[in-house]
Amino acid sequence: MTRTLLVVDDDQKTRNLLKTYLEKHQYEVRVAHDGASFNAEFERFKDELSLVILDVMLPDTDGFTLCRSVRSQSPVPIIMLTASADDTDRIVGLELGADDYIAKPYNPRELLARIKAIHRRMQLGAPGAPVRFLKFAGFSMDVVERVLTDPQGQPVVLTSMDFNLLRFFAEHAGETLDRARLMEQTRGRDLGPLDRSLDVQVSRLRQRLHDDGKQPVLIKTVRGSGYVFSADVSAHAEP
Template identity: 35%
Template sequence: MTVAPMVAILDDEPQVRQLLSEVLSDAGFRTATFARAAEFEAALERTAPDACLVDLGLPDRDGLALVHRLALESGAAIIIISGRAQVQDRVTGLELGADDYIIKPFDPVEVVARVRARLRGGRESVAQGASNTAQFAGWTAQLDRFALIAPDGPEIPISQAEAEVLRLFLESPKRLISRTQMQETLGGTAGDSFDRAMDVRISRLRTKLGEDPRNPRLIKTIYGAGYIFLGDVTWS
């Protein structure tokens, strides 16, 4: 029997925790709720959620610092749910590793749709028996483990969202990938918010691959058209 995905909910507002838990449970997810970062982090030692919904206004921990730690150490999809509506807050959250950003007050139906969209890519790849290990330019990408192995040996964690973007590039090397193709493949709503999220994820990938941001060797920006991955790729 297939086990339902687990969603961890971290928010200090009881009404928000209850609402999210109920709507996600009704949609077929398992849920675990936490009011404080300390208990949430303790639970991560015992279980690995598929997705984490994280409020930034926590009483015992800086929410952005927690998001950054999750991005570095967890393969879970990370979705910020926050009352901070400024563009810079959203950009910072994405740059630190979040996969999505939802502003309070929110529509519960939209939260369910965002969680499903974030989990769909990885689960569909596994269900279809897709290869998850690829070699390129001396690097090894282990997409099921959300990890990059550098040519000189060190392992570098990547987030689920970064793994989804990297898989898209690795499956279509030396071909132009337009913004529209990215939106159709990865999900999300076309527009400035989606474009910014893609820019941030690609920037993070370039950094982890040791790319010169002014003259990247592997992930090239074709201005006004999209991106192209220039490496030779071998799947195993």
């Protein structure tokens, strides 16, 4: 998979800092400052791009228009950036074909985590993709046989829901995942106001991973937000 990103942001300082940060993590980064320059760069490099990052507010157009244009030409993943706290922007972006959304101001590490998560999902979901194993902290997940082995190579007993939850965590490593999203993605239903079943499941999963409940290293609680899977996850074709 190529690791070429195209970023459009009208703030030069933000644009340059983000370019420098992502290049330190071995990405090739193309930048644009408005809709016109973005369209020119996209047309030039669209066959090389692995992901596009769109700022919603631009001087000559908006990110929604660019998102619609990109999606009409290419399936390349899109992350949208916005300074608005209004959920409407997020919903519109996703309906137009964006793959993810992050609000400004954001931590570059959070954006990097989302980029990595999208790339992992692309590898796992690609037709004929050889990726079968997700590895982290000595553990290995076989996503085909649905088996987890510990650092000693011994199988870890997990329920089907536990496996689904751990896989979702691993595929979104580094992202702060709120409880409602975790419930929807792993159980297919909304989280009730008094529903603590997800927290119980997370606690059980920590036990299976020998992740200290008082000071967990793998599945960390983000107070007031949800959980984050903090391990470095890699995807492999072989065990």
